[in-house]
Amino acid sequence: MIKSLLIANRGEIACRIIRTAREMGIRTIAVYSDADAKALHVRQADEAVHIGPSPAAESYLVGEKIIAAAQETGAEAIHPGYGFLSENADFAAAVQAAGIVWVGPHPDSIRAMGLKDAAKKLMADAGVPVTPGYLGADQSVERLKSEADAIGYPVLIKAVAGGGGKGMRKVDAAQQFLEMLESCKREAKASFGNDHVLLEKWITSPRHIEVQIFGDSHGNVVHLFERDCSLQRRHQKVIEEAPAPGMDEATRSDLCGAAIRAAKAVNYEGAGTVEFIADASEGLRADRIWFMEMNTRLQVEHPVTEEITGVDLVEWQLRVASGEAIPLQQDEIRIDGHAIEARLYAEDPAKGFLPSTGTLEFFSLPRTARPTRWQHSSNGEARELGFDGKVRIETGVEQGDTISPFYDPMIAKLIFRADTREDAIAGLAKICSDSAVWPVKSNAAFLHSLLVNPDFFEARLDTGFISSHEEELALEAYEPPQWLLDTAAIRFISPRNALSGFRLNAAPKAVIGLSVNGMALMAHSSPEPSYDKQQYSLYSEVGEQIFATNIGTTYRIVPARTDGGAHTSAHDGDILSPMPGKVIAVDVAQGDKVTAGQRLLVLEAMKMEHALTAPFDGTVTELNASEGAQVQVEALLARIEQSED
Structure with missing residues (x-):
């Protein structure tokens, strides 16, 4: 049996391999770039070797550096994981030529x-x-067009060296073929250094x-x-x-x-x-x-x-x-049984699924299924599903780690196994709903909406499912429901606020101003809410912050603060930065009168624009934001003094 193993990869797959190797008593060696110097796979391995700058082309894709690291540490074998050099035949041969075991074909x-x-x-x-299609060596435009005509449209053009969806074009009609062929060959040449293509019959479902x-x-x-x-x-x-x-x-x-x-x-x-x-x-x-x-x-x-x-x-x-x-x-x-997996990505569905990078200031993935029941509506009928099963999380990051712009933005793989497909889907939907990621954006809400879609539940699916159901899927982040704010507000009630709205023979109530992901919102709370908040949302308190997660969307909630900061006030008008970012617009000046909901300024952070608004009618008594300025999380950007009734 192999006694020592170098993992020529990073992130969750490196951590996955390390876990099994450790259980087998095998010493593990990690490799890392500048960006991954403090990464989880580096912390978990028995030994780690630096192999170069952050770009993969200068580190993880340089076979000579990886082989040298294996030789330096005495590793008997190299496991490539997936991606990077895992399907590079020349690298595999070089590993074997160096007298190192290649864990692969x-x-x-x-x-x-x-x-x-x-x-x-x-x-x-x-x-x-x-x-059915054309696989011939004759790559002339005339031959390819003739073969496509013979196959019949729609036809698929594919780069012979392609992968990951690159170098692929669907051609719906003969008159589109030449344009699509040229585009496909150009992309294939740029991506793989090989512009040869093949043709396939387009499969309709x-x-x-x-x-x-x-x-x-x-x-x-x-x-x-x-x-x-x-x-x-x-x-x-x-x-x-x-x-x-x-x-x-x-x-x-x-x-x-x-x-x-x-x-x-x-x-x-x-x-x-x-x-x-x-x-x-x-x-x-x-x-x-x-x-x-x-x-x-x-x-x-x-x-x-x-x-x-x-x-x-x-x-x-x-x-x-x-x-x-x-x-x-x-x-x-x-x-x-049945198992299902969702890929949790650091990306923003509302912005065309652009990658979202930065530090995971709050990050929590459920390791067990909560004992609740999941209701799914299909064909007009409501059904309740229990989801006793097994949760499995594969990730390469922890809270405090950074999602780098240099690599694939996958945060984790969420897996749920149950006795039936229906229970597996229900369990994974709940796991996605409860996944908390902040301030980095994630596709958790999008995944949840996929899983609870009736067509997916009934297995009416094909590879065009997402595009054909786009209008039904959650691309925008969910707004926080009032009951979520009210529940969070309980943590911030002071004795002074508890008397707000007092009346004889009624439970004390409070009205409190909250900052929720940069939005100024009001909450109304009683000490004993009438709903079971754990059925719908998870809450975590970190200092003076509350992180609430509901249907895959994470909210950072803090109380608005008064001048002295000694207590919370229902009339607080502090406008705080919800995260580090850049001020790209300022719509008011000090001394201006504003109305509730009026936009005050716009902050750009995590490749998104965040509009900060007035929580109530009042006057801008302090303004610390200027266009182009970089601000830190919780920086006081403006202060609104509420108008007297």
Whole structure:
């Protein structure tokens, strides 16, 4: 067995590999760039080596530096994780040439599957069904146009060296072909250094279904069933689940058998995924599922397979790389339950899913499912679902860590396993709802809205699901409901405020001014609210701040402050900066009269604009903000004195 392992990656996958390696008694070595000097994977590893500047092209993608780090630390093996150099055949060969164990398939297997056109020819020869199309070497415009016309529109143009949705164009009509071809080839050349393309029949109701396979050096190859990864945005996976909904046993047997043939055709060793495209217009049928490509590495979504099979795929990788046989035979691998995964990203759906970077000043992901019940409405009927199950979180960050602009902005993978698909969806929806991220923006609310969508719940899905349901999905952050503010306000009530609104034979009530993510809002509270706040929202107190999370949106709530700061006042007009940022507009001057809700100034932070408004009618008695100024969190930007009645 390998005794020491260098992980040639970062973030959550590096932490994932470290966890299993530690359980196996293997010493772990992390590598890190300037940006990752204090990263979680560096803190968790037994040893860490600096490999260069922050850009990946100068650090994580420089194979020579990684091999040198392995040699320097005496690492017996290198695990590439996914992304970066994980499917680089030349790097794999260089690792082996240096006398280091490569935790992955043989370089020849990686090369065989590296170009889509060559891989499809190989698969066709091995009896694996491939999508109808053109894979020829003749790349002349005339030949490609002729083949597209013969296939029939719509047709898909794909870069042979492509991936991640790059170098792909859908052509709906013959007159669009030349323009789309030129665009596709230009992008392919820029992204991959190779502008050759292939043509495929466009599938009208496509589902993305993939099979996890595993091989060893003893000639054994097994599959661990399928995953459905159809929920995608711009060809990037968003939610994955296993097993695929609607898959019958006969179709599963044919599909997984084809994946085994694909793996054997390239003498595959280690973990790999065979990806298929299914025409689901008439349900899942074996004669309507075709090979797309093979990923010669561990997949991002591998946890859902682990959860339904009970297998640790990283452990299998390390054992097979050490020369051992696959621990289980095919008939010993079974499906147990249903698992679903959502990718929590640092991005802002309201701003076109732009990445959101910065420090995670508050970050909390639920590690257990709260004992509540989830109501889902479908086809006009309301149903309640319990969701007893297992929560699994895979992340590479903790509170206080930074989301860097240099790398993929994934914060975490949220996984829930239950006995049924319905309970798995319900559980994951609650986990997304309860995920707290601040001030960095996240897609948690968007994920929640996907999961509770009736069409997804009923498995009416394809790869165009997100785009076709865009109007129904939560792209804007939810406004805080009044009951959430009222509950939070309880923490800020002073004896003076508790008498506000006092009347005989009535419970004391308070009216209190709050600053909520930069918005000035009023709350009304009684000491004993009539609703169960834990059913809807999570609250965390950090000093004088409250962080409330509701349906995937996180709110930082602080009381408005008076001049002396000794107590809270219902008439407080302090306008505080909700986060570090830049003042891009000032709409008032000192001495101006303002009305409740009037915009005072605009702050740009985390690539978003935040309008700060007057909490009530009054006068601007202090103004500390100027256009272009950089301000820190909780800086006093303005003060409003309430008008006398």
